[in-house]
Amino acid sequence: MRHIHIVGIGTGNPEHLTVQAINALNAANVILIPSKGAAKTELADVRREICQRYVTNRATRFVDYDVPSRQTAERSYVQSVDEWHDAISATYERLFLAHLGEHESAAFLVWGDPGLYDSTLRILERVVARGNVTLDYSVVPGITSIQALTASHRIPLNLVGKPVQITTGRRLTESFPGLAETAVVMLDGEQAFSKIDDPEAYIYWGAYLGTRDEITIAGRLADVSERILATRAEARARHGWIMDIYLLRKGQDFDDRE
Ligand SMILES: C[S@@+](CC[C@H](N)C(=O)[O-])C[C@H]1O[C@@H](n2cnc3c(N)ncnc32)[C@H](O)[C@@H]1O
Structure with missing residues (x-):
């Protein structure tokens, strides 16, 4: 066979x-x-x-x-x-x-x-x-690109004892910020993060992870969203293609401790 x-x-x-x-x-x-x-x-x-x-x-x-x-x-x-x-x-x-x-x-x-x-x-x-x-x-x-992303940003994937949702740009608003404290977004051609309006959300973004052209940006979503959009557009135009992924997070370890 x-x-x-x-x-x-x-x-x-x-x-x-x-x-x-x-x-x-x-x-x-x-x-x-x-x-x-x-x-x-x-x-x-x-x-x-x-x-x-x-x-x-x-x-x-x-x-x-x-x-x-x-x-x-x-x-x-x-x-x-x-x-x-x-x-x-x-x-x-x-x-x-x-x-x-x-x-x-x-x-x-x-x-x-x-x-x-x-x-x-x-x-x-x-x-x-x-x-x-x-x-x-x-x-x-x-x-996976998820592991490459969390390693580059030196962050754990999950908050202590909390769930993680893996989703696509098209479906992001179904899960974040309502359903999960952490959402990992892949296959996002529409930069869905830019439509999330939440002052407490953080983003950890990465493109071409693992390659010589790797780019990473992290920060409070409201502060870095525009910079990610501009960086992404410029890199995509220069390379002719892009692969990017990001993690959105709200809350902290132990913030639900009784
Ligand atoms: C068809 S999926 C394949 C995922 C792959 N099997 C994995 O384990 O990561 C392609 C998506 O993975 C993500 N991706 C894959 N490689 C990447 C990289 N080097 N840098 C950033 N994102 C990447 C992007 O979100 C891209 O749209």
Whole structure:
């Protein structure tokens, strides 16, 4: 049976790779490298750098592939993602049949951790469900952008004994400041923090975390919101793309002590 290693690679710093990840990459016959168009070239470069640095198995074969882009016209968000996942799963199926012998293995280098806002696992399940190729798969955990953010700011993720909500920009107002003292916001194309009007909220923001271009800003939201917006816009224009994440916090350790 073919085997697929789904390897978390951390978020931009090649030193985020775990020993388990390095071993999985060296165990694979084929390493699959996505090239997702111009904006993602730098991410493909990080993957190549990781392979150059850690793959010592001379028999490893490297295969580049194009990731289909998501079509959004005249579709709901759910329809669009569903179709997109189907298209990617068809790409995976073709890759496995074309490049993997029946008892060989391949590795995907997944940004951060494969379990956090990533669909590689879901898409592989679609490949399995279609039944045209038999395979099994295993997952190597990776350092997430959440850990990269809290480490860069030298803060704990949670307040003592309190919950954390992980959400997207689109849904931020459902959870913060009402539901959770800490909200981590990912995939925010609309800078939802700028719509939160709460004088007690703090923000810890980071872009390109783990890379040479890392930027971080922290402070009382009302004081730094404008600076983050300007810094983000300038960096996005300069790089042609941006990946950013932030943690919003209200309250302090032990502030609910009876
Ligand atoms: C599709 S999700 C992938 C998350 C990834 N699996 C992880 O474990 O962090 C992409 C989002 O993760 C966040 N992200 C990933 N890498 C990042 C980085 N190096 N710096 C800042 N944010 C990052 C951003 O919020 C981005 O929109």
